[in-house]
Amino acid sequence: MSYQILPYRFERIKENVFLSNEVGEHLYLTSDDFNKFIEHRLEPEEKTFKDLKSKQIIADSHLDDVIEMLAIKYRTKKNFLTESTSLHMIVASLRCNSNCSYCQVSKKDLSDVSFDMTKKTAKKVVEKIFDSPSSNIKIEFQGGEPLLNFEIIKYIIDKAEWTNIFKKKNLEFVICTNLTSIDEKMLKWLKGHKVYISTSIDGPKELHNLNRPLHDIENSYDLVTEKIKLCREYLGRDSVSALMTTTSHTINHFKEIIDKYIELEFDSVFLRSLNPYGFAKRDKHILAYPMNDFIENYKKGLDYIIEINKQGKFFAEGYATILLTRILTPFSTGFVDLQSPAGIAIAGVIYDYDGDVYVSDEGRMLASVGDKKFKIGNVEVNSYQEIFNSAYLHELIENSIAESLPDCATCSYQSYCGADPVRNYSEQGDIIGNRTISEICNKNKSIIKYLLSLLQKNDNEINKVFWSWITRKSF
Amino acid sequence: MKQLKGKAYNLNEVIIGKITSKNDLFATKKDLIYVTNNGDFPNGYLAVITSNKDINKGTSRYIENVENIFELHDNDIVTVDPDGKISIVYDINSKHNAIFITERCNSNCIMCPQPPVKQEEDKLNLNLKYISLIDKNAKSIGITGGEPTLIGEKLFDILNAIYNRIPKASINLLSNGIKFENYEYAKRFAQAVKQEIVVDIPLYSDIDTIHNSIVRTNSFYKTIKGMYNLAKFNIKIGIRVVIHKMNYDRLPELSEFIYSNFPFVYHVAFMQMEPMGYAKDNLTDLWIDPVDYNKELEEAVINLHYRDMQVSIYNTQLCLLPEKLRRFAVQSISDWKNIYIDECNNCSKKQECPGFFASSKTVHSKHIKSFNNVENN
Amino acid sequence: MKEILKKIEGDKLLLTVKNELYEKEAILNASYKYTDKCFVNIEPIETMTEIYFQSKNDNIDLENIALKFGNELIDQQIRLNTGKEFKVIREELVKKAFSSISK
Numbered sequence: 001m002s003y004q005i006l007p008y009r010f011e012r013i014k015e016n017v018f019l020s021n022e023v024g025e026h027l028y029l030t031s032d033d034f035n036k037f038i039e040h041r042l043e044p045e046e047k048t049f050k051d052l053k054s055k056q057i058i059a060d061s062h063l064d065d066v067i068e069m070l071a072i073k074y075r076t077k078k079n080f081l082t083e084s085t086s087l088h089m090i091v092a093s094l095r096c097n098s099n100c101s102y103c104q105v106s107k108k109d110l111s112d113v114s115f116d117m118t119k120k121t122a123k124k125v126v127e128k129i130f131d132s133p134s135s136n137i138k139i140e141f142q143g144g145e146p147l148l149n150f151e152i153i154k155y156i157i158d159k160a161e162w163t164n165i166f167k168k169k170n171l172e173f174v175i176c177t178n179l180t181s182i183d184e185k186m187l188k189w190l191k192g193h194k195v196y197i198s199t200s201i202d203g204p205k206e207l208h209n210l211n212r213p214l215h216d217i218e219n220s221y222d223l224v225t226e227k228i229k230l231c232r233e234y235l236g237r238d239s240v241s242a243l244m245t246t247t248s249h250t251i252n253h254f255k256e257i258i259d260k261y262i263e264l265e266f267d268s269v270f271l272r273s274l275n276p277y278g279f280a281k282r283d284k285h286i287l288a289y290p291m292n293d294f295i296e297n298y299k300k301g302l303d304y305i306i307e308i309n310k311q312g313k314f315f316a317e318g319y320a321t322i323l324l325t326r327i328l329t330p331f332s333t334g335f336v337d338l339q340s341p342a343g344i345a346i347a348g349v350i351y352d353y354d355g356d357v358y359v360s361d362e363g364r365m366l367a368s369v370g371d372k373k374f375k376i377g378n379v380e381v382n383s384y385q386e387i388f389n390s391a392y393l394h395e396l397i398e399n400s401i402a403e404s405l406p407d408c409a410t411c412s413y414q415s416y417c418g419a420d421p422v423r424n425y426s427e428q429g430d431i432i433g434n435r436t437i438s439e440i441c442n443k444n445k446s447i448i449k450y451l452l453s454l455l456q457k458n459d460n461e462i463n464k465v466f467w468s469w470i471t472r473k474s475f
Numbered sequence: 476m477k478q479l480k481g482k483a484y485n486l487n488e489v490i491i492g493k494i495t496s497k498n499d500l501f502a503t504k505k506d507l508i509y510v511t512n513n514g515d516f517p518n519g520y521l522a523v524i525t526s527n528k529d530i531n532k533g534t535s536r537y538i539e540n541v542e543n544i545f546e547l548h549d550n551d552i553v554t555v556d557p558d559g560k561i562s563i564v565y566d567i568n569s570k571h572n573a574i575f576i577t578e579r580c581n582s583n584c585i586m587c588p589q590p591p592v593k594q595e596e597d598k599l600n601l602n603l604k605y606i607s608l609i610d611k612n613a614k615s616i617g618i619t620g621g622e623p624t625l626i627g628e629k630l631f632d633i634l635n636a637i638y639n640r641i642p643k644a645s646i647n648l649l650s651n652g653i654k655f656e657n658y659e660y661a662k663r664f665a666q667a668v669k670q671e672i673v674v675d676i677p678l679y680s681d682i683d684t685i686h687n688s689i690v691r692t693n694s695f696y697k698t699i700k701g702m703y704n705l706a707k708f709n710i711k712i713g714i715r716v717v718i719h720k721m722n723y724d725r726l727p728e729l730s731e732f733i734y735s736n737f738p739f740v741y742h743v744a745f746m747q748m749e750p751m752g753y754a755k756d757n758l759t760d761l762w763i764d765p766v767d768y769n770k771e772l773e774e775a776v777i778n779l780h781y782r783d784m785q786v787s788i789y790n791t792q793l794c795l796l797p798e799k800l801r802r803f804a805v806q807s808i809s810d811w812k813n814i815y816i817d818e819c820n821n822c823s824k825k826q827e828c829p830g831f832f833a834s835s836k837t838v839h840s841k842h843i844k845s846f847n848n849v850e851n852n
Numbered sequence: 853m854k855e856i857l858k859k860i861e862g863d864k865l866l867l868t869v870k871n872e873l874y875e876k877e878a879i880l881n882a883s884y885k886y887t888d889k890c891f892v893n894i895e896p897i898e899t900m901t902e903i904y905f906q907s908k909n910d911n912i913d914l915e916n917i918a919l920k921f922g923n924e925l926i927d928q929q930i931r932l933n934t935g936k937e938f939k940v941i942r943e944e945l946v947k948k949a950f951s952s953i954s955k
Contacts, residue, residue, distance in 0.1 A: 005937045
């Protein structure tokens, strides 16, 4: 039977074959049907023929119209590109009052104010931010501990809001903080502006304190939880979100961590693995764990969370939600760490306390231990074009397009995944990286495959839970 | 629509007017049709409808010997043909009034309950008159046919007239979307719309050949292009799926196809087939007991519901639906053709149930069973 | 397995593949998949291509790799074959996706 085969990728899963089209729509074929498909032996009356047509993997007429439909969907999936840089991270200060075991940013001592961002630098940073053509701007304060330089946070928020009167973008602020130094005076000020708080809770008290003691107090947990309550009082119940980082001390305790998150009235958790930068890399032998261990525990954690939802409580897993949105919906997801082309500078960017600009937070972390490979300029020295449109940045981006990277190019999960050149460089010494030994490939592929296997069960209850996460609605 | 019959006098062409039973001295009588059953015959009205016989009123327009005259309510709009046929084209008590733009169609659906004609007289002036008479408090109005876009740019005149008369009403336009494949036409259409509107477009399958064999034209991709063009101008689009033997098996696949390709769609309606017109002629190819496609229907509806799309099930009797689908059922059958059957007499859910099409009286599911106070399904 | 000749000696595996059956690119793509477990060397010799695998550590099962390699080679060749069929379409659809949306 004559039909045109349209762009697709495949992988064999036991006796079946998983196929996905150019925008991630997928289906399973038996091995036999797959052979018939590639040998052009499928007949129009067969269900497989129709199913492949429905997913636009084959076409027997109106090829132009089908390509048009695929193009529209492709544009939708890559919508983050037309948005340009919308996540702007600012290191307000590299000083920190915390002493996290896995500190990735090589934080500085409390007393060393030379690591605070100055007003002079901040002014330039805000100018560069509003040079971005993006209609959505999210300014995220990072550190060290950004609250230690609250003055510059106020300065930047004021300046940004003032500039935005003319620029009229959707403007949002986030402060990534350990919360221990927040007080009522700060909250009163923040209340008048659209500010969200992102903090870290690594688990129940003992586990959290093991990972994240403060300089002078071991029991940071009580302090943080108290401050969370305070934030919610001033800024609203949904103003605080939390994430966790997994170390060897906490990897076997996902259940307790999840329970704690529910107890603390969060409605989601992001089960994050350890990123190998800074102290996390230096102390790998103490803190790290084989990626396969993380994957196993992640699956168990996810199963546990699904059960909780089945019992009637809405609680989402952040990473799964992003992946599921990519697998099941035609929409683009703004997750700069995992997209193709990589989000480096073109989706998210970071301005260090001294005005140096890096393609990503991880790029900054590498610089703080001496490797400035991912620096793309300085706000006081370079123009917007020099920073965001340089030949060097082009080269980095060209090499971070999964569609053309070895193995990624033919990976059937490509639409759900992305490229991470900084991580490749950090782990393997080159930005392209070898997929067979890539830890993030292993992690992403395993989690994606696990989610797909759960979807394949066609279990109504599981589907309901997943869709409630994607749409943020309980049914 | 509801029709009555009488003997017409002095009627040379179709007239359209608003019903009144009160002889108001100050009303503008030229657009009003006076209805009486006690033989009075005031002057000045567009026409008089009476249940009496042998009126003998010279040159005035009147229709006598009309039975069931009580079916005419004040503020209804009726057309009257020279042969004495009175059609209630606007029913003041109904939520489902529509303007019939044309009886021509550029589709030829195998289950069309109202088969199209090839030629007809121009209805534009009649319709514009109709619009000018619509009750000013009307909350909604439909535009239907045949295929309304066949009158081309004149459709924009209709839209303007509606806006002038009932700007706050919401419009429901039924169209196969084919003409909107033309970008310019879609653009001009969008510009002519100044109020709430939903354009409901039928899509019967995720597979072009199946859809085309149902509509019996090669229009799958044209309809899709039409939808995309309307979406570019932010026109709200609904999709309608009439279910029968030719397409029930791929309802779940269709629901996924709709979500993946038309996520902007406002609403999806799954509809039980009306066994009239071509549907009746082709019953052997089309008929399937609705209960026999419940599995596919449930999967399709739940799929879309989880994806946060609005879904409804039209024209389907509650006793046929599994419990978890009943909340999606809508009372969608126009009043004048909505019936119940004997089995329904003591049904506890009769009030909420969509009931049947009049034409379904002899063609319906074998599984109709009234709800007693003890749940039986 | 007449298409692929196999020889194992200690920690070394040699597979020989007919060039008329598998393109260079398919051989390369398939070999790539084993670069975590082995050091791989590819040597074209007239109408054949020789692929040398040397285990990176003691736990590697070379017999298993020899078996899996055959299947991997087939899949990579399938990708190349069907890829040729839709290459132009893929380029066209990406081009269309990013063409001016001024309309």
